[in-house]
Amino acid sequence: MVVSYTQEHVYRHPWHRVTAAAWRKFTDPAARAAALSHILDVHTLSRDVDARSGRLRAVRAIAGSTPPLPLLLRGLLAADAVVLCVERTDVDAPARRMTVDSRNATLRGLVDVRERCTYAPHPERPDDWTLFRQETTIACAPPAAVVARLVERRCAERFAQNADRGRDVVERICDDLTAEQSAVHVPR
Structure with missing residues (x-):
């Protein structure tokens, strides 16, 4: 059984600010203490910048606490x-x-979660707003279909809650970055 969902969100901040905030999301102390307390650790495994194309590619390992599972599991x-x-x-x-692609590396025997998030300038206000799109697929492989549905439903609920918290964190960091930029900018 597979459950898929897609969410979109409009950040009323420019692309460069939203992506800077998204990079900080898991390492921001305030976020780790509250909204993202399930994130235990983050390690950058590789990072590469292609000087010709201007593309940055990075791979990170993220350790999190076990999501709540049905009693049977x-x-x-x-x-x-x-x-x-x-x-x-x-x-x-x-x-x-x-583009951020994530997949669980552990517990795949129970659940396989794939997530793709994209950040792009909003088509109507490309210099001011950012369109965020999140696509998540959750597939369960336990022996019983009833248990699979329970696991998928619970995992989908948890991932939706965490996605909401993550968006809130990015919004707050964007506001912080705006305030920092305003404090540095001195009008003539």
Whole structure:
């Protein structure tokens, strides 16, 4: 069984500010203390900038706490199990497009989660707003279809909640970056 969903959000901030905030999302102390407390650690595995194309490519490993599972599956995992995800980011600065592809590296025997997030200038206000699109696919492979539906539903709920929290964090960081820029800018 597979569950897919797509969400869009309009950030009322320019692309460069939103993508800068998105990079900081998992390392921002305020976000880690509250909205993203399920994120335990983030490590950059590789980062490369192509000087000719202006593209940045990075791979990060993200460790998070185990998502809540239906009672039938909780016994299969240790209480303090960690979920590892691999995030691949491609930033095409000249085209003003950032794509983030994520997939869990652990627990695939229970659930396989794939997520793609894109950040691009909003078609109606490209210099002022950013269009964010998130596509998530969750596939379960337990032996019973009923259990699979329970796992997929619970995982989808949790990922939707975390996505909302993540967007809120990016919005707050964008506001912080705007305030920092305003504080530095001295009118003539």
